Amino acid sequence: MSQKNFFKSALAYEGKILSYxxxxxxxxxxxxxxxxxxxxxxxxxxAQYCVVSQKKVLLYTDSANWSSxxxxxxxxxIQKISTSNQGRFEILQIKIIPPIIEQKxxxxxxxxxxxxxxxxxxxxxxxxxxxxxxxxxxxxxxxxLSQTENQDQH
Numbered sequence: 001m002s003q004k005n006f007f008k009s010a011l012a013y014e015g016k017i018l019s020y021x022x023x024x025x026x027x028x029x030x031x032x033x034x035x036x037x038x039x040x041x042x043x044x045x046x047a048q049y050c051v052v053s054q055k056k057v058l059l060y061t062d063s064a065n066w067s068s069x070x071x072x073x074x075x076x077x078i079q080k081i082s083t084s085n086q087g088r089f090e091i092l093q094i095k096i097i098p099p100i101i102e103q104k105x106x107x108x109x110x111x112x113x114x115x116x117x118x119x120x121x122x123x124x125x126x127x128x129x130x131x132x133x134x135x136x137x138x139x140x141x142x143x144x145l146s147q148t149e150n151q152d153q154h
Contacts, residue, residue: 028052031086035059038080039073046070048097056091057081067094110146 032050035057039047046066051058059077061067070077071094078092111119116139123135 024052027086031057031081031084032059034080034084034086035077038076039070043069043073052087052089055087055089056093057089059092059094060097061094062097064096067096070094110149111142113146116142116146 028050031052032047035050036044036047043066046061046063047059047070048062049060051060059070061070074092074094078089081087081089081092119135119142120139123132123139126132126135
């Protein structure tokens with residue numbers, strides 16, 4: 001008996017979904033270019049992204065300073081996109097893209113030598129072979145890691 005495969009790859013959609021998103025992206029890039037053309041050159045490159053939602057245009061910039069500068073040109077940007085025949089937009093909001101904060105990888109604490117020894121003792125007293133093997137492997141791994149950590153500290 002053969003099972004029916006319900007998974008449909010992205011390529012099987014005949015490009016309808018991808019072409020829709022590509023069209024939306026093109027519209028938004030066109031609006032972004034129109035908005036940039038309504039701005040002085042030094043501000044235009046701080047208008048980074050544009051997203052359309054019904055009658056609202058969201059313009060994204062990289063900081064609060066540029067956001068406040070862009071707000072001075074709010075009326076000229078609205079006028080430019082209203083006369084463009086790209087759609088009927090009533091609201092233009094300027095949003096700030098939050099900075100990306102990289103998280104530092106925290107070192108995983110390795111149990112003490114005594115705890116590793118207790119783990120190994122527990123493993124040796126197990127009746128279940130699978131659990132015994134798993135605990136022995138864990139104790140061995142922790143022992144190797146603690147030796148590596150001790151070598152790094154010296």
